[in-house]
Structures are given as structure tokens and as C-alpha cells.
Amino acid sequence: MSDLTVPAATTPRTSPPSIATAGELRASGHTARGVHTEIRENLLTALREGRDPWPGLHGFGRTVVPQLERALIAGHDVVLLGERGQGKTRLLRSLVGLLDEWTPVIDGSDLGEHPFEPITTESRRRADELGDALPVAWRHRDERYAEKLATPDTSVADLIGDVDPMRVAEGRRLGDPETIHFGLVPRSHRGIVAINELPDLAERIQVAMLNVMEERDVQIRGYVLRLPLDVLVVASANPEDYTNRGRIITPLKDRFGAEIRTHYPHELDAEVAVIRQEADLVATVPDALVEIVARFTRGLRGSSSVDQRSGVSARFAIAAAETVAAAALHRATTQGEEHAVARVVDLEAALDVLRGKVELETGEEGREREILGHLLRTATAETARARLGGVDLALLVEAIEDGALVTTGEQVSARVFLDALPVLGESDLYDAVAERFGATNEGERASAVELALEGLYLARRISKDSGDGETVYG
Structure with missing residues (x-):
């Protein structure tokens, strides 16, 4: 399984809006909202209109789904616990349907930042220089879901990031934040990052997730970047008493707002x-x-x-x-x-x-x-x-x-x-x-x-x- 997984579309994809600059976006009346707010409002709209937000899921209607819906409304990160083949990954991938179909991003931004809310040094500089002429691109919701299968060889660089030696070789100072190559979690800014088989992550790698989960910043080789990451973190895990391959460390488990048990179909x-x-x-x-x-x-x-x-x-x-x-x-x-x-x-x-x-x-x-x-x-x-x-x-x-x-x-x-x-x-x-x-x-x-x-x-x-x-x- 690749790190990035594009879930199968449940409805035909429409064309993106034609808005191409930050000025046009502002004139359209668009307002920025965080991913937790976006998911909450879209979920409540679906429930209000009687639409099923979870197509293709069977047997969870009176158990798992209500718990998950309450967690998302509360804005919590979620870990799903259950035996193999209970539909945990499918449930995580179905979260994509709760995102807006198209969302504006700064064209060329590594982290998909909102044109009104740049967070990296480079994007803030471009926003200051270009103003309303800042170019805008549109990202489909399928591109806002990142999935990582945790393996024992997963590194901090994979999830968080590392110093890019090529950028240093180009002449940038080693202390320059622009020398950093971001990992999967920062690149999921304004989206969803899913980690399958979370206990398989080495404990030192889980420690690297602590700041992301709570303070929403990243630390890379001594750098402390105050990036206000806007990301929904979800994970799946098999019961520890069976796998014995690892465990979710207590501080990381404590940072998940909801722990939900899945099950095989009752009916x-x-x-x-x-x-x-x-x-x-x-x-x-x-x-x-x-x-x-x-x-x-x-x-x-x-x-x-x-x-x-x-x-x-x-x-x-x-x-x-x-x-x-x-x-x-x-x-x-x-x-x-x-x-x-x-x-x-x-x-x-x-x-x-x-x-x-x-x-x-x-x-x-x-x-x-x-x-x-x-x-x-x-x-x-x-x-x-x-x-x-x-x-x-x-x-x-x-x-x-x-x-x-x-x-x-x-x-x-x-x-x-x-x-x-x-x-x-x-x-x-x-x-x-x-x-x-x-x-x-x-x-x-x-x-x-x-x-x-x-x-x-x-x-x-x-x-x-x-x-x-x-x-x-x-």
C-alpha cells in the first residue's frame, strides 16, 4: 500500500471553480475554515438532510458510526481498535466524503496552505509580495487524504520531515527553515492523515507525533517550527493482546480524543x-x-x-x-x-x-x-x-x-x-x-x-x- 491513497470516488467529480487569485477568492465571499470545522459542518448537513455519510459500511449503524460521528462533531482525533478485517481502513477512507469537494490552496505551496492563511516562511513572503495577485489552485478532496501503513522501518523523516541536503548544497544556511523537506503529516495540512497499524510504529517515532497531536507544531533536528498545522489525525490498530508487535505509547494514546472499538457484523x-x-x-x-x-x-x-x-x-x-x-x-x-x-x-x-x-x-x-x-x-x-x-x-x-x-x-x-x-x-x-x-x-x-x-x-x-x-x- 502506498503512503498516499486516493479513495474511490463515490460521486462523479465536478469541475473546480475558475477563481485563480487571492483577490478573486476574497471578492467571491469565500471564508476559510479549519478541517475539523469543515468536517463537522458537512457531517451535520448530511445528517440534517437524511443523507448517509458512510456509503458501503454495513453492521456499524447502531454501534461504531454514532460514536465516530460524535467524535468528529467534537473535533477529536480518532483511533479505531479492532481485529483484522473489520472494516477499519474502509471506515477511515470514508471520511474523505465529509470534506468539501474543492478547496483553494496557494499555487505551488508544499503544504497546500489556504490563500488567506499562509503558514510557511516562503508562502508568507509570497503573500506579502503579491497581495491579491497571489495565485490560487484548487485541490480535490481525494488529494487531501494521506494514508501511511506503519512499519517498523518508518522514520521520523517519513512522518514529520528532515533537512534536505540538496537545499543546503544550493547555498541556503543550515538554520534556514526553507532547508526542511516536510514529511507526510505536515503535507496533510488542511486534510486527513491516517496511520494504519499504529502500534507497529517504533516508540521513538510515536514520540515524534506528540507535538503534532497536541501543540500542532513540528520539531526537526533542533528546528522548532511554529506551524499551526490544521490536520485530522486518525489511526487504526489491532488489539495489543493479540499482535504483540508493539503498543501505542500512553502519551500518544492520551492525545487521541476518541478510541472506538470496531466489530464484525452482528447481523x-x-x-x-x-x-x-x-x-x-x-x-x-x-x-x-x-x-x-x-x-x-x-x-x-x-x-x-x-x-x-x-x-x-x-x-x-x-x-x-x-x-x-x-x-x-x-x-x-x-x-x-x-x-x-x-x-x-x-x-x-x-x-x-x-x-x-x-x-x-x-x-x-x-x-x-x-x-x-x-x-x-x-x-x-x-x-x-x-x-x-x-x-x-x-x-x-x-x-x-x-x-x-x-x-x-x-x-x-x-x-x-x-x-x-x-x-x-x-x-x-x-x-x-x-x-x-x-x-x-x-x-x-x-x-x-x-x-x-x-x-x-x-x-x-x-x-x-x-x-x-x-x-x-x-
Whole structure:
């Protein structure tokens, strides 16, 4: 991840204003306001108008979001604490939407200073010399968000700045403030700076942040620059009791106005929404199978066999859905299917490639496949019961008890599977199952009926035999 990240735009970008000088800007009636005030006023406007300031976030509406909104209204810097894959970075990046779309800056300024409020020696000199002719440029809100992934090798120069030897070589005195090359935090003046995995910063580097967080000035190799930095500092961190890679030093933690705990989605619908939003699916994955993946992920988070300090990331569920879709596309390609649609049999593919993403408790190592398989079967049974409640499958059970066999597998096409289903006389049972799942083609129809068969097996009403890439219900 680069130090500077431009979040994806949620709305089309408009053209910047045509104002080109400080005089024109003053004549337009424009007033300068600090970034905390800007965010507060834009947030309150969105809430007043009933607009969602947090697009794409699911499961935080009654917990994390209200806490964050109150912190921003109070003008606090914020640190988010939570396990991996809880959406901390996404939440931080969504803050960009609370900035004005375009803001004026002194053209050529290193720190993006406001034309009415220059803070560096060079910008103040230019403002005095040029007056109303001071050139103005316009900066989009995406350019006012800087993101740094904290690593143990991050230096004070990266975050705060250092003396630039090239400027000294050009003839400037070593004590001249213009010899300083500013780091990420000063360059985020009038914007947002986000530090991911804050405990990974060496403690001496965290100390360098203390003045920035409280006095809003910077100290570089003996220089004390009274720069009234206007910046919102936000950070994310995993719980220290799990990572053990470092800690947030107490003085720095004290300078964050708000410490907010994130969490995994509490509701199944939110879990499904996250998967649907984030997964890049190369084939159709019916809603029922996405629900199975969501229930499976939630089951892992509640399992005593899984190390809950490490968490089970939302990325696990996303990767699982993408793997299931890939298995469906693989089958459709080799078997010449018109529609690539995932079925229950494709869920097994996820177990084989994802078991390394889950950390088990001590003593459970080596049982990944067994534990994940059990939880996947539980999730499938729960989904089948929820989706097929009220559908009488007795005729299908009777046909199988009378000797009918139904074969499926990772290389059995939907057409072959459907043709092998036992004839149930005049019954429209298969149509009823397909309708319950909203199936519109034979691939989706096969997926629905296969889930019904798996549900019967898990309810111990029929048997199943698997081997050599085939599964036979009988």
C-alpha cells in the first residue's frame, strides 16, 4: 500500500471553480475554515438532510458510526481498535466524503496552505509580495487524504520531515527553515492523515507525533517550527493482546480524543451485504450459497476451536465466495454449460484453499479440515432449514428410499444433474423448490435442488456417498 491513497470516488467529480487569485477568492465571499470545522459542518448537513455519510459500511449503524460521528462533531482525533478485517481502513477512507469537494490552496505551496492563511516562511513572503495577485489552485478532496501503513522501518523523516541536503548544497544556511523537506503529516495540512497499524510504529517515532497531536507544531533536528498545522489525525490498530508487535505509547494514546472499538457484523444480513459488496465473483453465486458462506464465517467466529484473538476476517468470507464462484466457472467451462452457477458441491473447494486463513487454538493444529468441514455442514443445514421451511420434500425422500440415486460433483453439469433426478409423477416439487430460491435458469434450478438434497442428507433423511470427485445421494 502506498503512503498516499486516493479513495474511490463515490460521486462523479465536478469541475473546480475558475477563481485563480487571492483577490478573486476574497471578492467571491469565500471564508476559510479549519478541517475539523469543515468536517463537522458537512457531517451535520448530511445528517440534517437524511443523507448517509458512510456509503458501503454495513453492521456499524447502531454501534461504531454514532460514536465516530460524535467524535468528529467534537473535533477529536480518532483511533479505531479492532481485529483484522473489520472494516477499519474502509471506515477511515470514508471520511474523505465529509470534506468539501474543492478547496483553494496557494499555487505551488508544499503544504497546500489556504490563500488567506499562509503558514510557511516562503508562502508568507509570497503573500506579502503579491497581495491579491497571489495565485490560487484548487485541490480535490481525494488529494487531501494521506494514508501511511506503519512499519517498523518508518522514520521520523517519513512522518514529520528532515533537512534536505540538496537545499543546503544550493547555498541556503543550515538554520534556514526553507532547508526542511516536510514529511507526510505536515503535507496533510488542511486534510486527513491516517496511520494504519499504529502500534507497529517504533516508540521513538510515536514520540515524534506528540507535538503534532497536541501543540500542532513540528520539531526537526533542533528546528522548532511554529506551524499551526490544521490536520485530522486518525489511526487504526489491532488489539495489543493479540499482535504483540508493539503498543501505542500512553502519551500518544492520551492525545487521541476518541478510541472506538470496531466489530464484525452482528447481523447475518450485514455479513451477506459485505460479501456481496466486496467479492469479485466470476460466476453466479445464488443468495442461498452466499448465506451459507456468511453463516460459515460467523460459525468460525463463535467456535471454541478457533483462536478468537486473531479474529476471522471479512476477507475470509469474501475469498470463500470468490473461490466458490471460480469452481462454478471451472465446471461450466469444462462441461460446456451455458450458465456458470455455483452449487453446494462447489463449497468444498473453499475449504481446501482457505483453511490456512484460520488460526486454531493450541492443541487443535492439524484438524483444520475437520473443524471447517463440520462448521460448513452446520451452516448449510441452517440455511436449508431457513430457506426450505414449509416445502414438503417427502416425495423426493420416498423416491430415493425406493432406490433412486442422484449423482452430482464438481464436473457434473447442471443438465446432467437435473436429468438424473427421480421422476415424481405429477408433482411440481422441483418447481416449488426452484421458485423458493428464485431460480431463473437450469444452473440456478440445479443449485436449488442440490441444496434441498444436501439439507435432507444433513437432516439424516437420506444418505450420501462421496469420492473421486462425485457425490451420490441415495
